[in-house]
Amino acid sequence: MIIVLASRHDASARALVDGLAEHGEAALLTARDLSASGWRLRVPGGPETLVIDGHPEPVERVDGVVVRLAAVTEDELPDILPADRPYVAAEMNSFLQSWLAAIRCPVFNRPVGAYLCGPGWRPEQWTLWAWRLGIPAEPMTRSQLVEEDAQPRPTGALETVTVIGARCFGTPEVRLRQTAGQLAAAAGASLLAAHFRNGRFVAADSFPDLSSAELRAGLYAAVAA
């Protein structure tokens, strides 16, 4: 079974579950599922059980996890008393970080730090890493100083490469595919969207659009591999 961890509001995640279900068993997991009795995580030991659709399941039933949630927010917890939501959201985030880091199956992406889906790097980190890897990149500027002149905005269409495990999708250009793969490896991300303009790196994030059948098939194959 493939688990898609997402917001309860995320329609694209529900569509992803439906798409993955064409290849095999798939289920949606939201923060509300963490309020159903049956979760167990041990140290030492790791995850033992989870709860899907109200039913406790052994963790061995999970073949892979796709994370489409950056963090559990209070908005994800309508069944929790409002006064308790900040605490419960923080605890659930910590639980999911620990659970996803320890589960012994492919996870796209494993959490890094406080971010549930991959490295959670800010734009400046991606840009600096690109330069350090020898990848041409557009400079990144942000300023709160009113006297600084606004930088001219680069023009040109964005090209996006989606990295899923060891494979890249989205452009026939080999150099961009290799570059996206390099960045994903440097960040420790198995699922990544890398954006380019005029052959230069612009930005990256760990929430690629997975609405195409090709990408869903690629994701399923990566889990199976």
Add this chain to the structure above:
Amino acid sequence: MRTPILLWGLSGDSPLDAVFGALQNLEADLFFVDQRRILESQISLHVDREVRGCLQVGGRTVDLASVAGIYLRPYDTRKLPALRDAQPGQHAWEHALGFDDAMLSWLEISEALVINRPSAMAPNNAKPLQLNAIRAAGFSVPETLVTNDAAAALEFRERHRAVVYKSISGMRSIVHRFDDSRLERLADLAACPTQFQQFVPGLEHRVHIVGDEVFACTIRSEADDYRYAEADAGVDIRPCALPAEIAERCVRMVAGMQLHLAGIDMRRTPSGEWFCFEVNPSPAFTYYEEATGQSIADAVAELLSGARHPSPLARETAGVS
């Protein structure tokens, strides 16, 4: 020459004030980013093959590339007095959160000595994750179950007899015994997975690591959580020396976590086994400093100003991440 030392946090915060004072004694070039002045603070960040920019607070400006050391203890900006009446979408709110986001980005990529980088501090907000890192460093850890299953919690208590429960996130909570008086609350357990831990008897130790320097003390208290002990319960804190092997293991563990400052909670059992419960990357060390006379703030200030060297292992493993 890179000289300024930057402090970020709230004036009045005890550890921050202590390090500020210690740096003044060293006649360091100080730049204090006081969160009380968040609406007077601006940052500009430019990144290509190098990191440049500047930071302004009131009329003072610092070149980001010139900063040699940074000590941070920021509070939740959304709760600052300056934002009491602000709402998301309003200029003050967006300015303050934008400032924080740029600061947090810079702290990850700055070449200055950062105590500590946010990414290195993050595992402390997921205690089971950090426990695995502590185990990997060679310390014993208490058997731990995180569950929202009442039957599993009861079975765990049956097996270990003495069990405590506490939070796993960065939210502070009081450690409680899982005794019979708590059974009536088990019905609430399903709402959120909760951490239950084998109670480990022994002598409490708090160990502060600054670079490769060790400041250890013992804590004697009758309370389950000495931090919240009643005034008349008495908390006796005294400086102590750790066995060399344990001290070295602490330094290596902290350096391996890419931390330059940490407060480690440990217990030595009657049989001599050392258990480690948590590595706090932003310790309120002044509480222990006042009780023991240990010069922890001075050590932090010396590390920031370059008067002492960071742990070689932490230096090797620190980087852009």
